[in-house]
Every structure is written in structure tokens, then in C-alpha cells.
Amino acid sequence: MYLLKPTLDCNLRCHYCYENEHRSRTDDYGKYDISAVLQEIMSLEDKSQIVLHGGEPLTLGKENVDAILKTVFEKTGCSSIQTNGVLIDDEYVQMFEKYKTSVGVSLDGTGDLNRYRCGESMTAKIYSDIVRMKDRGLNVSVIAVLSKANAGSDSELELFENYLKNLSEKKISGRVNPCTGDPNCSLNDERLSIVYSRLAWYCYSNGLQWSPFTDIWNVMRGDGRVVCTFRECDIFHTRSAEVILGDALHTNCMRVSVKDLYMRHPSEYKTRSEILSQVPQEFGGCQDCEYWEYCKGGCPSQAIDGDWRNRTESCKMYKAVFSIARNIQSFGVAKKTPCTSKSNKQSHSGGHSDGIEHIDGNMRHMDSNIGGE
């Protein structure tokens, strides 16, 4: 998957966003050369899924967004965007229809649950747009960040569960990512484990298809369709995502380049797996972990002390969910298998031939055929 990040500028700038570090490092984060980016898209040799990402991509303006989606559509037969949804209007929806755009929207819940992102009226507008786009036949998915705002208390978590269920009933699914960018917003280790365990039970028992629960289910069954979190990511050559910046240079998933922004290394290495499999757990490794084969130490961007040479700091949470998934698979108590939709068994024409998905990207849509399959 290519993530086009022509601009890192954003109209929301949530406190927990991992790109705040990049924005604070340089004043050039909003500078871009659209013609160079378009040329770069055309020169890409493979036809992997190309996602217009950001920053907030709609801040590029309609003319630029149209030019990019059109170029991607002409190259691959479809297009994708990941947006916070604030600027979506009728004209954009028509543009998405025209260019067969899969739309990923970042929204942490309805009402007050989304307060770290924006106010309630804007949240309602974005939610309404999500439903509207789905009703008009667009592929729509949602990325929600779990934080104190939507999972700090059990009552908020219950509302969040309803949010996932309501979206699922409209055949919209997506990812639930842990908030890691701001300690004031993040759930602590203990709470994160409780929250993810509860959501895992909720999703598995109701047949809801949300990542990472579907991924954990899949990986434990030996199914290769798994998000990058569990796929031995090399932070200097992130296999699941190759980022193209506003100057058309290539870098990696930007979750993992906090201190400096590194150019993409031409080769992928398995060094992190080699390290973690041999380093004792008491020193930040994964030696003798019963879930090693499934987890591989988790996402390096969430590594302990921010050092990719350690395992994920969300280890406790993942172990809890792996344990739940294993118990359910052993005893068969799931209402239905969480990840068996027909279209999801196929690789859509836009890529993912190896089944890997990116944590920040448009997921492969589980309820629809992307790209005209």
C-alpha cells in the first residue's frame, strides 16, 4: 500500500496524533508539489492500493484532491482516502463516487466520545456523512482511537460498543487503535487490557468485524490476512505502507519516525524479530512468549520507551485478547466466525496480495468489493 501524504497539515491537530512530532520538527510540513506527487504516482511500477492520506488530505483543496484521486483512479481503477471527515461535502462525495474512492474516516465515536477530535455538532455531521456515503454505495470504513474520551469509564465504553455495533449494522467496519500519542489522553496499561478484552468478547460474541480482533482471530488460525501490527515490521522498510511525501520522496509509515524522518531503505530486514525472540521478557523482549508466533512483538511504533528494539508496550493488552481468541476458538462460543465474509477472502484488485494491511490505511473492506471485483 502506498500512502500519499502530500501535506502533514491538519485542520484538527488532535493532541494524541503521532504526526504532531513531525509538525513540530519542521515548518515545511504543509509544503507540497502536487505536480511532482502526480508524476510520482504515474511512475509507480506496481498497482498496490494508493491511499490519499495526511495530515488531513482534504485541506489540499478540491482541485488538488480531484487531481490526485483522478490520477490514482486512472492508474488503478479505484482510489482511496483517509480523512477526518470535517470538510466532506456533496461535491467531495460526488468526487468519491466518480473515482470509486474507498473512504476511511477517523472518528472515535458519537457525541462526547469523539471530544478529543472535535465538538459534538461536527461529530454528528461526520457520522451523518459516513452513513450517507455508505447509503450511496461508497466503500466506507472507520478508524477509531481508544482513549480516555471513549473508554475511560465503563459507561463510555458501553456507548463505544454501541457505536461499533451501529456501524456494523450499516455494514461499516474498521480499526480500533490504541491511543499512544499523548499520556493525558491514553489509557493506562491496566485499563487498556480491560477495554480491549471487553471489546474482544463483544466483537467475537456479536460477530462484529473490527481490527485488531479480526486480525488476532485470523493469525491464530494461520490466516495470513493480518494487520501490519503482527507482521514483523521493519521500521526502515515498512512493508505494509510506503509513504510518498509532498516532495515526492519515499519514506516509511510515519508512526515510527518520530525523532527524524528517514528515507525508505531499499531492503526489508528481520532484525527486530531476531532480537525480540531472543531477549527475555523482563528486558523488553518476547523470549518464550506463548503468543510469539502470532504477535512478533507488535507494532514498533508502540514499543516500550519508544525504542523499536523493544516489544510493544501494549503487550499485556494483546496477551489478554490473544487469550480470549484462543479460548473462543478452542470452545467455539463465538456467535459466528468474526472474519469470514466472502469478499474478504479475496485480494481486491488494488493490492494486498500478501494479505497484509496497514494500521493507518483504508482496510480491505469486508463487506464490499473494492475496485470492481
Place this chain on the structure above:
Amino acid sequence: MEITGFTRTILKHGKPDISEQVSKASRLFGKIEYQTVLQGQRKATTDHLYLDNLKEKIDKFNRDGLVFTPCQRSGFYQGFAHKHKEVKPGEPYYWFGAVTRTVEDGLIFKEAEAKNDSQTIGGLLGYPECCTKYFSKTFSGNYDPVWCGHSDVVGEPEINILLRYFGIRIVSHLPCSPYCEGTLKIARERVDIANKIDPETTEWVLEYLSSPMTWNSYHGVVEVDTPDFLGLTHTYPFMDKPRIIIWNKHSIG
């Protein structure tokens, strides 16, 4: 703990691509190694011969009146290696050996190598005695003993060995400290030789070695953070916390 040997240099966004200068620096270092033996500054250097470079290298040794004494075989590796790699049946290998001006010195080196006699080897390679002792003392417990006991350094660029894995260096040995007088003397002789071979690259190497950088070793991987790139390679695994050396900006006087 076993990690597949590797070296990687990751360029930083918006910085110049210095890969060509790094290649030149690495080649220059190889020439310094050779010339110091040829010109008599020391008795020996080491080299690796394999099928593809055998004729070219032996021809050169013969032309220059030098002797290659094979000591032991080593499995192939890319980039930098701390130790000889085990030779596996059916796989290609190097002959590691000594390059000397006399057959006698070659044989002494070979015998010392077989006995793991660091003092004799260090003497033949022209290393300061203090550094040879330091190596003997530290290497068995840490095969990458970079300035043990030091964490914040303002040193002379000629002694800076933090980028040695990537070919940017003046001296070939591990100095006992970033302030070792014996090393500095040797290093300055080597800079004189380097200046005669390739003054432009020599100037670049010294400038680069004087720039601020951080060496961070943890879990068997060392990261060297420089102004233009991040270098990574395998190393001795510090387990409980990273070992960090900060090399501060130094002006060339």
C-alpha cells in the same frame, strides 16, 4: 544471542546523499591499512582473500614485495563483522590472513592467531600497548568494547571510531579511551598517509568524524545517529538498558 550480521545506513529526509563519500572513505581506509605496512609504520595488516579477488590481490602483494599468510577460514559476511564467521560445508568462505613485509612476521602472526595471543597480534598490527591490553581485558566479555566507561565525549576526530562499522574511520583498532595519546599519534601518521592518497576524501572523513553523533547500543543492535544518516549494525547485546555515547561537536583546529 545470535543476530544475522548486517550494516545499514538510512538517509535522513532533506539531507544530502553521502553514500558516494562513504564508499570513498571506506576505500581510503583500506589503502591506509595497506600503505602503513608497505611504508614500514607497522609490521602487519590483515586481509580477506576469496576466489574472486585472489589473483588481483596476490599479484599486488607480489608487485609490492609483501607476503600473505593465510591463518584461518571465515564464512562470508556483508558489511562489518566483529568475529570470524563459522564456515558451513558447501558455502563460500574467505581466507583471513596477515599481510606482512617478511615471511617471518607472517608466521609469527599466524602462530599468535592460533593461540589467541592478542599482545603479539596487537604489536604486529602496530597498536598502542595500552589499547592491546584494553582489548585483551574487555573483548571476552564484550566483543564490541567501544570506549568502555565513557558516555559523553569531546575528542579528536582522528580517534573517533563510532562510524567504523560503515567504513568511516582513520584507525583500525579499538582505542582504550577517546583520549588515548598513543592512538592519536598513530592516527595522525595515518592522516598524513591518507592526505597523500586522497586529500579531498580525507578532509571529508575528518569533518564527518568531528560532527556530533550518538552511539546507542541495545539488544544487539547499535544505532549511530549522525547529522545525515542513521547507521545500524549488529553488536554486543546490552540487555537491561541502552549503552549510549554522545560524541560532541568538535572543531578541527
